[in-house]
Amino acid sequence: MNRARDDILARLDAARTPRVEPPRPPTAPPGMDDPPAFLRARLEEAGGRLQMAAARNWPDEIEWPLDRTAVRHLHSALPIVPSRGLGLDATTDRELDGLEICILRAEFAVAESGAVWQVPSSPRERVAALLAEHLIVVVDATEIVATLHHAYQRIDPARSAFGWFLCGPSKTADIEQSLVLGAHGPRTLDLIVTNA
Amino acid sequence: MGHVERAARFVADPERTRWHDEALWHVRTRRDAAARLVPDWEDLREQAAAIKRHALGRLPELWQAFETNASRAGTIVHWARDAREHNEIVYRLLQERGIRRVVKSKSMLTEECGLNPHLGKRGIEIVDTDLGERIVQLRREAPSHIVMPAIHLRRREIGELFEREMGGPKGIDDPEALTALARRDLRARFLAAEAGLTGVNFAVAETGGFVVVTNEGNADLGTALPDLHIASVGLEKILPKQGDLAPFLRLLARSATGQAMTAYTSHFRGPRPPSPAAPPDRPGSDGRRDPELHIVIVDNGRSRLLGTPAFREALACIRCGACLNTCPVYRRSGGHSYEATIPGPIGSVLETARDSRTHAELPFACSLCGSCSEVCPVRIPLHRQLLAFRESISSDDPHRRLRRWGLDLLGRVMLRPAHYERLGRWGRAFARRLPGTWLEGLLGPWTRHRSLPTLPSRSFRELHRERVKARAAREDGR
Numbered sequence: 001m002n003r004a005r006d007d008i009l010a011r012l013d014a015a016r017t018p019r020v021e022p023p024r025p026p027t028a029p030p031g032m033d034d035p036p037a038f039l040r041a042r043l044e045e046a047g048g049r050l051q052m053a054a055a056r057n058w059p060d061e062i063e064w065p066l067d068r069t070a071v072r073h074l075h076s077a078l079p080i081v082p083s084r085g086l087g088l089d090a091t092t093d094r095e096l097d098g099l100e101i102c103i104l105r106a107e108f109a110v111a112e113s114g115a116v117w118q119v120p121s122s123p124r125e126r127v128a129a130l131l132a133e134h135l136i137v138v139v140d141a142t143e144i145v146a147t148l149h150h151a152y153q154r155i156d157p158a159r160s161a162f163g164w165f166l167c168g169p170s171k172t173a174d175i176e177q178s179l180v181l182g183a184h185g186p187r188t189l190d191l192i193v194t195n196a
Numbered sequence: 197m198g199h200v201e202r203a204a205r206f207v208a209d210p211e212r213t214r215w216h217d218e219a220l221w222h223v224r225t226r227r228d229a230a231a232r233l234v235p236d237w238e239d240l241r242e243q244a245a246a247i248k249r250h251a252l253g254r255l256p257e258l259w260q261a262f263e264t265n266a267s268r269a270g271t272i273v274h275w276a277r278d279a280r281e282h283n284e285i286v287y288r289l290l291q292e293r294g295i296r297r298v299v300k301s302k303s304m305l306t307e308e309c310g311l312n313p314h315l316g317k318r319g320i321e322i323v324d325t326d327l328g329e330r331i332v333q334l335r336r337e338a339p340s341h342i343v344m345p346a347i348h349l350r351r352r353e354i355g356e357l358f359e360r361e362m363g364g365p366k367g368i369d370d371p372e373a374l375t376a377l378a379r380r381d382l383r384a385r386f387l388a389a390e391a392g393l394t395g396v397n398f399a400v401a402e403t404g405g406f407v408v409v410t411n412e413g414n415a416d417l418g419t420a421l422p423d424l425h426i427a428s429v430g431l432e433k434i435l436p437k438q439g440d441l442a443p444f445l446r447l448l449a450r451s452a453t454g455q456a457m458t459a460y461t462s463h464f465r466g467p468r469p470p471s472p473a474a475p476p477d478r479p480g481s482d483g484r485r486d487p488e489l490h491i492v493i494v495d496n497g498r499s500r501l502l503g504t505p506a507f508r509e510a511l512a513c514i515r516c517g518a519c520l521n522t523c524p525v526y527r528r529s530g531g532h533s534y535e536a537t538i539p540g541p542i543g544s545v546l547e548t549a550r551d552s553r554t555h556a557e558l559p560f561a562c563s564l565c566g567s568c569s570e571v572c573p574v575r576i577p578l579h580r581q582l583l584a585f586r587e588s589i590s591s592d593d594p595h596r597r598l599r600r601w602g603l604d605l606l607g608r609v610m611l612r613p614a615h616y617e618r619l620g621r622w623g624r625a626f627a628r629r630l631p632g633t634w635l636e637g638l639l640g641p642w643t644r645h646r647s648l649p650t651l652p653s654r655s656f657r658e659l660h661r662e663r664v665k666a667r668a669a670r671e672d673g674r
Contacts, residue, residue: 014503113457161469167459183379
């Protein structure tokens with residue numbers, strides 16, 4: 001198989017184009033006036049919902065996607081809401097199918113993109129975020145950056161094997177361009193922006 | 197059958213054509229609105245184009261750096277010179293592990309390589325998980341758009357398909373209900389899959405990682421559960437640094453669908469750690485083995501394109517589909533009329549560069565309006581490349597001598613005013629006796645839907661002479 005590698009590299013060498021200097025490193029564009037408002041607008045366009053709440057007791061302040069008291073299966077990465085049902089008992093990742101709510105913490109939000117950067121603390125957390133019907137993501141109000149340029153200045157690629165930007169719930173428009181939320185993953189995404 | 201004939205089949209349904217045209221134009225207007233919200237949009241396009249120019253100039257170094265960094269993170273790197281090698285590598289990885297059930301998220305590269313039939317013939321069940329791709333897979337046809345694979349179909353057709361293939365209720369055609377049906381069907385397949393295949397949107401040399409974007413989350417569901425993830429990547433997809441992702445990700449979704457960002461933008465770097473919660477007698481998340489991540493780097497003609505200065509720029513393409521959505525020919529003729537893995541303006545360039553004999557017609561499926569070049573997020577001069585193809589294709593046109601002879605004759609007639617006038621008189625008299633549709637199809641497709649205007653009985657010169665004579669007569673009469 002190394003023959004293939006050497007062949008390809010040789011072909012690329014033979015086809016070498018005139019050297020072009022790297023462009024100036026992307027300069028981060030100027031920040032924006034009101035990042036939280038921008039974040040809310042973009043997130044709502046993406047089918048998500050933004051709620052502001054106090055860090056101390058956000059679970060009591062927000063509007064939940066389901067009747068909170070009736071939720072049986074919940075996976076939570078935050079101690080303020082304890083996991084229960086499948087979120088607690090599942091022995092394999094596949095058993096998380098049937099999860100009603102998954103709660104995650106994001107490192108920061110990107111206003112211009114309506115997205116959050118999230119690094120699952122375990123492979124299971126990622127599976128929970130995909131199989132749950134509803135996703136709740138919590139981010140600190142002080143952790144909102146303007147654009148993806150600012151975002152990548154904060155992302156350390158060596159930290160983890162996996163990380164993702166999430167922007168609204170799973171969605172599709174593959175049938176006559178009509179938007180449907182909940183294509184494969186969560187049907188709703190609530191972004192909780194918490195203040196101290 | 198050529199592009200014109202295949203397009204004729206598409207436009208035979210005027211209602212479908214109108215809908216297709218309007219739906220895609222609507223996506224184009226959403227793209228415009230999204231771009232207007234980004235103050236430095238044009239700078240971004242220039243920056244992205246510059247990064248690609250730079251990267252394409254040093255592919256050997258970048259891929260070697262990628263290989264080193266990816267291996268360090270635990271990813272296993274494979275190289276494939278062509279489609280056959282790619283398919284064999286993927287098959288071998290599956291076969292060695294006794295894997296029969298595979299889910300795949302959208303990858304134009306695996307379409308190009310014909311991976312599905314290759315695996316299917318060898319007894320592996322491969323399920324496309326992007327909803328649009330699943331629809332065309334069940335219909336046994338190719339995607340007609342690179343971002344919206346089933347854009348050529350109406351909801352009723354999809355309803356009938358799901359009724360047949362997924363046991364859906366009769367007469368179902370509501371997109372919400374249809375999607376729910378597919379979600380249930382595919383969820384079971386995700387849970388049962390033993391391997392997940394994906395494409396790659398961007399590979400990053402500096403980190404040895406790569407990024408896959410989807411709206412549905414299917415690439416994530418397909419790779420979060422099974423222990424084997426195989427990603428296929430074309431040689432052109434590499435970026436030098438992680439920070440280079442920023443301009444591309446700001447451009448990609450906005451150009452593709454008018455979204456600020458796709459729902460899932462996943463960064464992979466090395467296999468995931470084994471699931472710690474698995475009981476000790478069942479290692480790995482599904483009790484079999486430690487998770488593995490493989491990446492197959494594919495040439496399949498790309499290095500040749502790189503060596504062709506005129507078409508090298510097309511390798512900068514990030515597959516957003518904006519040029520398809522804006523193209524007046526694509527919108528009205530449908531993706532299948534191109535009979536190519538990638539349709540539309542970028543497809544006409546890439547496919548013709550790959551095989552100019554088979555696709556000789558595609559550069560002519562273009563009005564040269566230049567809209568594609570205007571919307572391209574990496575500023576590929578698509579319409580100019582199509583024009584360049586026309587020149588090189590026309591130079592070996594079989595009708596060249598006939599054309600030459602016709603033009604010579606015309607030149608000789610034009611040089612002799614008396615001949616010109618006499619021939620004109622004869623021609624008019626003759627043409628007026630023919631049925632109005634005489635030109636139809638006479639000179640190939642170009643004249644199929646065109647007819648000459650009714651010819652006047654007298655030429656301009658004759659009319660002018662009469663007028664001069666009449667005036668002279670009037671003046672004489674005074």
